[in-house]
Amino acid sequence: MSQDVFVIAEHLMGNLEDVTFELLGKGRELADNLDGSLVGVLLGGGVEDLNRQMGKADKVICIDHEQIAEFNPDSYSKCLMEVLKTHEPKVTLVPNTSMGMDLAAALSVDLDLPLVAYAVDASAKNGTIAVTSQLYGGKMNVESRLEGDRCIISVIAGSFSSEDGKSDNVPEVEEVSPPDSLTDLKIRFKRLIEPEAGDVDITQQDILVSVGRGIQSEDNLPVLQKLADALGGVLSASRPIVDNKWLPKTRQVGKSGLKVKPKLYLAVGISGAPEHIEGMKDAELIIAVNSDPNAPIFDYAHYGVVGDLFDVVGQLSEKLKG
Amino acid sequence: MNIIVPIKQVTDLVEELEVDASGKDLNREWLKYKINEFDDHALEEALCLKEESGANVMAIALDSADIEKSLYTAAAKGADKLIKVTGDFGEAIPSHVAAKALANVLESLEYDLILTGVQAADDRDGQVAVLLAHYLGLPHVSVVTGVNLQDGKAIVHKEYSGGLMGEFEVDLPGVLGIQAARQTPRYAPVSRVRQAMRSTELEEMPAGDVSVAVGTTVQRMFKPETSDGAQMIEGSAEDVANQILNILSERGLKQ
Structure with missing residues (x-):
């Protein structure tokens, strides 16, 4: 040894x-x-x-x-x-x-x-x-x-x-x-598959509204899309959202998705599993909204809000509109 | 085609976690357990393969608190057979011990494919899928999001970073660590789970010799430091929204 x-x-x-x-x-x-x-x-x-x-x-x-x-x-x-x-x-x-x-x-x-x-x-x-x-x-x-x-x-x-x-x-x-x-191999490499092009490139965006399991249902996506539009940003997501096919793979932030460094990363309903943190912790400004006060995302965010995320998201959209 | 799906339970991470008096493990007194979400995806993929081309799906789990509920839930969703592996495991079962126990039991069973979750929130000493494959001397691929069966082989997609994927052909029998099934894992209503408890046999099999050395000991468990954590914004939803907009304005992020 x-x-x-x-x-x-x-x-x-x-x-x-x-x-x-x-x-x-x-x-x-x-x-x-x-x-x-x-x-x-x-x-x-x-x-x-x-x-x-x-x-x-x-x-x-x-x-x-x-x-x-x-x-x-x-x-x-x-x-x-x-x-x-x-x-x-x-x-x-x-x-x-x-x-x-x-x-x-x-x-x-x-x-x-x-x-x-x-x-x-x-x-x-x-x-x-x-x-x-x-x-x-x-x-x-x-x-x-x-x-x-x-x-x-x-x-x-x-x-x-x-x-x-x-x-x-x-x-x-x-x-x-x-x-x-x-x-004597039991596994053979066949090919490398590159992600489908055509969707927005989340690594090039200044503002990301990123959604996680906390949004509960696909039906709630339009509300968050509205907020992203009002902020002049786009939607990104943590893994469970993409696994559920609510958003395409091109929007996934984290270990098996993309690494992003936007000027604003607004994390909504994202608890902050290590695999996700890996992809976004270098964002310039991270604001996290989550109902769980112990969510690890708050260790990495600059600002945090504990509460009902739909109330906060609704108010934000409303005020940005007016 | 016989597909085996090893499942396990993990603490529900939505719950507040506390360290116990020993300072080395979770305080488990009030903990809620649920099926490891990746194992749920592995089960879903197995059931999709069964629906696609016919297969027997067997769910197997090491004995632990409430595990029978997870096994019967698997049956309610469509698993054909259930096995509970019995032994004196304690509450925090190291991955090496779990994999060895599963390998011992699997040696007496016939199977073509093993699908299990790519990881679990508590596998400090490594991921069970790969450990199990090597105890059994089988090929393995981790972080799999797509499985197709062709001519006695599995064609699988393995996720890398940046949305890239590798495609591999795997000789069977083999072990796949599933990251995500092709569709959202199905839900089994309580009435179906109760029905499964009456109609599905749950076979018990002993774990055998699981004396594998983990080789490391836990010195302490602690919550990650939060000293440089977020500055919290408080107040009504309206107050909070106003404060966020002020922060954005200050940084020139508001259109």
């Missing part, structure tokens, strides 16, 4: 995702405290350019092969298993993203390593690893301590600064061949 910290890099459409730099920044701090090295692990096809961007790491272990050009839960977990088996890092940081979810738990079982998920912080003091997880829809944090020597931590995107993970240094790159086990 080593004292090293490994960061599993994530990339999509030829770019490293921000979360990769966030993990490199945090990983640097952990590795320094553990007197270990920081190692980036990059899987893909034709990814030399991406290797070079990971200068915060002392070294990048790279499997660059056309067979793994696209993410595949089966091939990627098999590749990572070989890498982690060979190097036995103390801590492995994985993004708690769509891709990372398919990897972290897989590695935990196959390598018999503890996993702490939904991490928003991690520390290494005197060799002891402590991890803070955000659970219960962001309503509770739980601090876990590692009992054994090694662990996997899956980290919620947006938890750390991505600037801390960037560096002009050029890391040493160790090229590794893909494992033989890739010949």
Whole structure:
């Protein structure tokens, strides 16, 4: 076993995702405290350019092969298993993203390593690893301590600064061949599907009126559309609204939707699950209206209103009209 | 086609959550539980597949407070078979233990597809779908929003960020972590749930050996700090609206 910290890099459409730099920044701090090295692990096809961007790491272990050009839960977990088996890092940081979810738990079982998920912080003091997880829809944090020597931590995107993970240094790159086990895959990547164009682009709007489960019914959407119109903005939504098909996928803010930074984000009936916060916390002005005084959204909003959201929305529309 | 849907209950997040005297877990005395919303979507997708091309749908859950209600509700919605996995789990069941218990029971059952929720609000040690798949040595895809069955394989859509999706072909049997079903999960009226309690058999199966090491211990549970939280606007709806409009005016956000 080593004292090293490994960061599993994530990339999509030829770019490293921000979360990769966030993990490199945090990983640097952990590795320094553990007197270990920081190692980036990059899987893909034709990814030399991406290797070079990971200068915060002392070294990048790279499997660059056309067979793994696209993410595949089966091939990627098999590749990572070989890498982690060979190097036995103390801590492995994985993004708690769509891709990372398919990897972290897989590695935990196959390598018999503890996993702490939904991490928003991690520390290494005197060799002891402590991890803070955000659970219960962001309503509770739980601090876990590692009992054994090694662990996997899956980290919620947006938890750390991505600037801390960037560096002009050029890391040493160790090229590794893909494992033989890739010949026997039970999952095949078919294609990447891009979102349908044609709808408004919510990432380009100054004003978003964003609606969540609290609006209760599709029938209440027109009232909120009226408010959005009166403000000169458009409607966006949290995941449950889109899952219910009340608004199209193009309007979804959050982890599996879009990241937005409008001048005004008026969150109506959105409780603020971590997956949603990830997509809107950088808005310039956040005003939240919710009936639950304990809704996590109030931790991120600049202004908050606890009360009947339809009363407030009605009054706002009325006054804007007049 | 046999589809198995593992479900679990989570605390209703609309409720106020408090930390218990140990400082390490929720005060569960007054907590209300409901089916994990993602498991509800997994069940819905299974029932849609059943309606589309015929399948047996079995809902399975680890024994916990009120779990029978969730199982019978699944039957009322259209699940054909119910299994309650019995064992001494305690109240906060780690995901690794839950996945191992499910894997033990599933080893004696015949199935083609396992659909379960992509995540739950309390899975501190990882998501059950992927853990279960690896205990069983099966392929898995998480964050799935579309499932089609073709020639003994599943064609699935996996959501990435920014509205992008990956399409995969998965050999069966396999495990899919469902993010959202193709339609809003159906509702079962109480009368149908009562009827299901009379007409559907609930089989009990022991969990077997679930001694897997979680490897971490909870040191403390606490509410996230709110020191830099929102400045609250109070008053009647009209007062509140006026104050919001003032804030918007100050920032040049009012047309």
